[in-house]
Structures are given as C-alpha cells and as structure tokens.
Amino acid sequence: MLLGRGFYISILDGMSKKYNVILIGIDALRADHLGCYGYPRPTSPNIDALANKGLCFENCFSQAPNTAPSFMSIMTSRYPSYHGVIDNIHPKGGTSRMYVLDEGIPTIAQIVKRNGYSTAAFTDGANVWDEMGFGRGFDYYSMNWEFRRLIRPAGGSILTGEILYWLKEHSRDNFFLFFHTYAVHTPWFAPQNFRGLYGEGVDTVMVPPPPITIYSKPKWAEPYLHFLHQVQDAKTLECYVNSYDGALRYVDDFIGKLVEFLDETKLLERTIIIFTSDHGEEFSEHGGLGHHQFYSELLHVPLIIKSPHFQEAQNVPHLVRSIDIFPTILELLGIKIGFPVHGVSLVPSLKKDADLVAAAEAEFLGWAVQAKDAKYICHQQKGSSRELYDLNTDPKETKNIADANPGKAAAMSEMRERELGRPALSLP
Ligand SMILES: [Zn+2]
Structure with missing residues (x-):
C-alpha cells in the first residue's frame, strides 16, 4: 500500500546485549496522516525518516478507541477487560470515577525495572494518570496537567529540558523512557509556529480555548465545546484537519530533535525507539468527531520500531496489535516474560504472517474484532447494533453486510471470544 521499499530480511543481532528503550x-x-503510511501532505518528515531506517508495521490496531484502556493494553499486553482499566476518567457528581490496574498485573515498566533498568515517564497526565496504575515501575513519572503542553503560545518544542536532563543523567544506565503527549488531540490547536501550515485551520480562525481540565468543563468553555462537537460541515471539517496536521508537524519536529540528540550523544546506537499511538481521530468519516467508535480511522495506529537489532529497513504488512509491543520489547531486551499475556512478540512476524486477530473494547462503547479480511463491530450505544465489513473490498468500512452474512457475523463473534480467552490468563 505504501512505500516502495524492498522487503528485506532483518538480521537480529545480539539479543542479550543491553539496550535502552524509548516508547513514544x-x-x-491516526496512522494514515503520516507520510510513511501514505499521507500526501508533508506532515511527518522526521517520523518518516525513522520508519525508513526501521520497521514500519503497516497494519497495527489498538485495543481501544480511548486513551486509558488503550495505553494500559500497551503497558500490560492485556485486553482492557482483563487489565481492568476499561474506560477513561469521567467526572461523576463533582468528583471523578477512575479505574485502576489490578495490583497483580505487572506493567512493562515494572518488568524492566526488576531487570535493572532506570525508568521514567514524561506524560501530559489526565488519562495516563500515574494513580491508575500507569506510574507503577517508573522511578520518575512526570505529568503535565491540564493539557498545558497542548496549547503553546510560542511554538516551542515538547522536547523539554526535563527530558534531556533525565536522558543525560541516565546515559550510562540502561533506561526505559515513556513519552506521551496530547499535542494532536482535540481541540486541535497547533502551537503558533505550526498554525496555518496546511491552510486555514480551527486554530487560525478561533481564539484557543483556555485549558479544559478532565474534571470540569466550565461555562466559558461551552461555546467552544459546542463548536467542536456539533459543527461538521465540510469547511469546518477541513479546518479541523488542517489544524490536526499542523499539530502533527509540531510532534514531528519533536521527533527530529529527539533523534538528533540521541545521535549526538551516541545513545541512538544502543536505543530501541518505538513510535505508536493509543488510537486515531475521526473527522466525521462515520459521523463523529474525536474518538468514540471502532472504525479504522480510530483503531489503525502507527507502529514504527527503530532498533539496533535490525540492520535493514522493512515494511511489515501483517496485522499486528498494540498488545504485541510489550512482548516485542522484552524479546529485544532478552528478558523472559514468565507469565501469560495476550500479545506476542513481533520478531517472528518479520518473516512470516502470524495470522493474528485484533480485538478492541471500551466500556459503554462496545467492541470490535478484526482479522485480515473482515471486521465486526458491536455498538453498545446504538442498541447493540452489529456491523460487518469486508476489508478486502471495503477497507473504509462503508457497507455493512452483517444482515446478509449471518454465518460470517457469528464466526467473527466467536473469533473475538477465542481471542479474549487466549491464553488462559492467570496472575504471575
Ligand atoms: Zn488518547
């Protein structure tokens, strides 16, 4: 579908050597707004360069269309209903309701820490709040509250001194660093220097809203929120996309600076960089804005792995999942998992399609399951309505064929149950 690069056989080199990990x-x-995933706009030259030197997984699907469940699946290699963080934080009667990771389920940060790694996370907080379990295993967990990184008046870089300082301090250790940002999240306001790069955007025609916390959406924010969630005419949607792409260029700038720093400090040659996201973003392809459904624009996420283990760049066309990141990292570090997880290491899939099945689920929204050729969705909010799509003939999921194919629909439903029940999970 994408790059004209050759399909090289990768060579694994010295699994037992100690490498650092940066998980971004x-x-x-959404994957399809990156050049390396076929987007025509120049939104991602630095991310593309990373993909051109590493593994670019063309078909990676996340396990939830919302932040907390999806990131927790990345951190634990378990589906949301198994790790227990089945929804984001939600306001409830002036306080908030929050799901917390089961104490018995280890995170990847805990595993690498037990193996002698220094660990740090630099996040924008909110739905990757440390107390939900995200903080477990991290020596240092930074949270930038209230989307402060999101709306930057001057257009500086999110590569803050804090991250560079930590990397310099730990350059002689083996380290695991997690970086997270809401920079391309709603309300799609790029920093000043990145506004208008792709034409008129919501950020060039509106005054940026003050930061909105996850706990309160104050009166003054209502006109903005109305604008964000109700207006979906073609012109406004174009404005949203233009701003989103500008914000993405800002993130790309960060990736460029980070890689440059790692190169200059010689850390690049012994650091595994994993670039991914928790879910995509919908611009009314299926009638919504933001991320509350199970269609491809929401579950198809980028996955790029640049590692000293792989001597040649490679595009990997097989279906893979966010839950596979955890076992892949541990295999590359030469660390045995020793307890069951839902994901599998992607290293063998570089040579052979493992025929994986990707499920996704979120409390109050429903679930989805997909294999190579078909996708099946159960919408909890639409009276448990079912949708079946033939991905070979209809990759954009426009023609629901569930009623005409009850046998296939039932088979997909069973496939999901098998996938979630595999393997027999027990606590370590
Ligand atoms: Zn998210």
Missing part, C-alpha cells in the same frame, strides 16, 4: 505514544494520532 502520541495520543490520538
């Missing part, structure tokens, strides 16, 4: 999770970044 760009919140709400």
Whole structure:
C-alpha cells in the first residue's frame, strides 16, 4: 500500500546485549496522516525518516478507541477487560470515577525495572494518570496537567529540558523512557509556529480555548465545546484537519530533535525507539468527531520500531496489535516474560504472517474484532447494533453486510471470544 521499499530480511543481532528503550505514544494520532503510511501532505518528515531506517508495521490496531484502556493494553499486553482499566476518567457528581490496574498485573515498566533498568515517564497526565496504575515501575513519572503542553503560545518544542536532563543523567544506565503527549488531540490547536501550515485551520480562525481540565468543563468553555462537537460541515471539517496536521508537524519536529540528540550523544546506537499511538481521530468519516467508535480511522495506529537489532529497513504488512509491543520489547531486551499475556512478540512476524486477530473494547462503547479480511463491530450505544465489513473490498468500512452474512457475523463473534480467552490468563 505504501512505500516502495524492498522487503528485506532483518538480521537480529545480539539479543542479550543491553539496550535502552524509548516508547513514544502520541495520543490520538491516526496512522494514515503520516507520510510513511501514505499521507500526501508533508506532515511527518522526521517520523518518516525513522520508519525508513526501521520497521514500519503497516497494519497495527489498538485495543481501544480511548486513551486509558488503550495505553494500559500497551503497558500490560492485556485486553482492557482483563487489565481492568476499561474506560477513561469521567467526572461523576463533582468528583471523578477512575479505574485502576489490578495490583497483580505487572506493567512493562515494572518488568524492566526488576531487570535493572532506570525508568521514567514524561506524560501530559489526565488519562495516563500515574494513580491508575500507569506510574507503577517508573522511578520518575512526570505529568503535565491540564493539557498545558497542548496549547503553546510560542511554538516551542515538547522536547523539554526535563527530558534531556533525565536522558543525560541516565546515559550510562540502561533506561526505559515513556513519552506521551496530547499535542494532536482535540481541540486541535497547533502551537503558533505550526498554525496555518496546511491552510486555514480551527486554530487560525478561533481564539484557543483556555485549558479544559478532565474534571470540569466550565461555562466559558461551552461555546467552544459546542463548536467542536456539533459543527461538521465540510469547511469546518477541513479546518479541523488542517489544524490536526499542523499539530502533527509540531510532534514531528519533536521527533527530529529527539533523534538528533540521541545521535549526538551516541545513545541512538544502543536505543530501541518505538513510535505508536493509543488510537486515531475521526473527522466525521462515520459521523463523529474525536474518538468514540471502532472504525479504522480510530483503531489503525502507527507502529514504527527503530532498533539496533535490525540492520535493514522493512515494511511489515501483517496485522499486528498494540498488545504485541510489550512482548516485542522484552524479546529485544532478552528478558523472559514468565507469565501469560495476550500479545506476542513481533520478531517472528518479520518473516512470516502470524495470522493474528485484533480485538478492541471500551466500556459503554462496545467492541470490535478484526482479522485480515473482515471486521465486526458491536455498538453498545446504538442498541447493540452489529456491523460487518469486508476489508478486502471495503477497507473504509462503508457497507455493512452483517444482515446478509449471518454465518460470517457469528464466526467473527466467536473469533473475538477465542481471542479474549487466549491464553488462559492467570496472575504471575
Ligand atoms: Zn488518547
């Protein structure tokens, strides 16, 4: 579908050597807005360069269309109903309701820490709040409250001194660093220097809203929120996309600076970089804005792995999942997992399609399951209505064929049950 690069056989080199890991999770970044995934706009030269030197997984699907469940699946290699963080934080009667990771389920940060790694996370907080379980295993967990990184008046870089300082301090350790940002998340306001790069955007025609916390959506924010969630005419949608792409260029700038720093400090040659996101973003392809459904624009996420283990760049066309990141990292580090997880290491899939099945689920929204050729969705909010799509003939999921194919629909439903029940999960 994408790049004209050759399909090289990768060579694994010295699994037992100790490597560092930088896991980058760009919140709400859909894969198809990156050049390396076929987007025509120049939104991602630095991310494309990373993909051109590493593994680019063309078909990676996340396990939830919302932040907390999806990132927790990345961190634990379990589906949301198994790790228990089945929804984001929600306001409830002046306080908030929050799901917390089961104490018995280890995170990847805990595993690498037990293996002698220094660990740190630099996040925008909110739905990757440390107390939900995201903080477990991290020596240091930074949260930038209230989307402060989101709306930057001057257009500086999200590569803050804090991150560079930590990397310099730990350059002689083996380290695991997690970076997360809401920079391309709603309300799609790029920093000043990145506004208008792709034409008129919501950020060039509106005054940026003050930060909105996850706990309160004050009166003054209502006109803005109405604008954001109700107006879906073609011109406004174009404005949203233009702003989103500008914000993405800002994230790309960060990736460029980070890689440059790692190169200059010689850290690049012993660091595994994983670039991904928790879910995509919908611009009314299926009637919604933001991320509350199970269609491809929401579950198809980028997955790029640049690692000293792989001597040649490679595009991997097989279906893979966010839950596979955890076992893949551990295999590359030469660390045995020793307990059951839902994901599998992607290293063998570089040579052979493992025929994986990707499920996704979110409390109050429903669930989806997909294999290579078909996708099946159960919408909890639409009276448990079912949708079946033939991905070979209808990759954009426009023609629901569930009623005409009850046998296939039933088979997909069973496929989901098998997938969630595999393997027999027990606590370590
Ligand atoms: Zn998110």
